[in-house]
Amino acid sequence: MVKVTAAAADLVRRTGDGLVVLIYHRVGATSSSAVDLPLGLFVEQMEELAATGSVVSLDDALTTLESGRGPDRPQLVITFDDGTGDFAELAVPVLERLGLPATLYLATEPIESGRPFCPGASSLSWGALADATSSGLVSVGSHTHGHVLLDRADAGTVADELDRSIGLIEDRLGLRPRHFAYPKALLGSPAAQAIIRARFASAAIAGTRANRYADADPYRLYRSPIQTSDGMRWFRRKVGGGMATEDDLRRLANRRRYAGTAT
Numbered sequence: 303m304v305k306v307t308a309a310a311a312d313l314v315r316r317t318g319d320g321l322v323v324l325i326y327h328r329v330g331a332t333s334s335s336a337v338d339l340p341l342g343l344f345v346e347q348m349e350e351l352a353a354t355g356s357v358v359s360l361d362d363a364l365t366t367l368e369s370g371r372g373p374d375r376p377q378l379v380i381t382f383d384d385g386t387g388d389f390a391e392l393a394v395p396v397l398e399r400l401g402l403p404a405t406l407y408l409a410t411e412p413i414e415s416g417r418p419f420c421p422g423a424s425s426l427s428w429g430a431l432a433d434a435t436s437s438g439l440v441s442v443g444s445h446t447h448g449h450v451l452l453d454r455a456d457a458g459t460v461a462d463e464l465d466r467s468i469g470l471i472e473d474r475l476g477l478r479p480r481h482f483a484y485p486k487a488l489l490g491s492p493a494a495q496a497i498i499r500a501r502f503a504s505a506a507i508a509g510t511r512a513n514r515y516a517d518a519d520p521y522r523l524y525r526s527p528i529q530t531s532d533g534m535r536w537f538r539r540k541v542g543g544g545m546a547t548e549d550d551l552r553r554l555a556n557r558r559r560y561a562g563t564a565t
């Protein structure tokens with residue numbers, strides 16, 4: 303308990319000058335994916351965050367961010383990407399037990415068609431997601447319909463992708479998605495960015511750094527992806543707004559990896 307409290311105090315100190323937004327993808331370690339965390343590690347990370355008392359909803363964090371002044375207490379946001387079955391089965395019960403708010407950026411094509419988001423992942427259902435949102439802790443944002451990469455899609459495709467995802471989330475869950483996350487964290491073309499601004503209050507990329515209160519852009523919201531290999535040590539660095547070099551290297555590699563792909 304002393305260790306948890308001491309680490310919590312460190313976290314509170316380090317997140318003071320910027321908003322840190324974490325990205326999780328999957329929990330349960332049923333695949334070899336680097337972002338499919340063992341449940342035990344996820345629980346340990348969530349318990350440590352809960353002990354800091356710094357986790358707020360994305361809406362609350364953006365209200366503070368847009369005020370241009372740092373909060374009285376440091377704030378941190380938990381987000382998930384894509385929408386896989388383990389989110390409702392494993393992650394949400396942990397969030398609910400600890401009272402931690404989180405935002406899921408949902409790609410609506412997989413959940414609507416009933417197929418898993420990716421090979422090896424279990425499917426997320428609209429019913430399970432509706433249950434998850436009923437506590438008021440989980441909000442749902444858009445991650446396009448078909449997980450389309452918006453730096454290379456034409457304007458008509460971008461508008462269609464966003465409107466389909468918004469329409470489905472409204473229809474199936476009865477809530478309007480206010481926030482957006484770019485698939486693969488690839489910032490869209492200028493035309494795509496304008497289409498997003500017209501529909502959402504924020505848009506998230508990666509960056510693995512804090513959003514400084516003095517000059518943050520809610521339409522280029524930096525997030526820090528958590529990988530299994532972070533363990534607790536590098537997780538704490540990311541919670542403190544560190545590890546930006548990891549993102550620089552990731553973007554270099556992705557430029558080659560995603561060349562010629564559309565989703």
Ligand SMILES: [Zn+2]
Nearest residue numbers: 383384485486
């Ligand atoms: Zn994604």
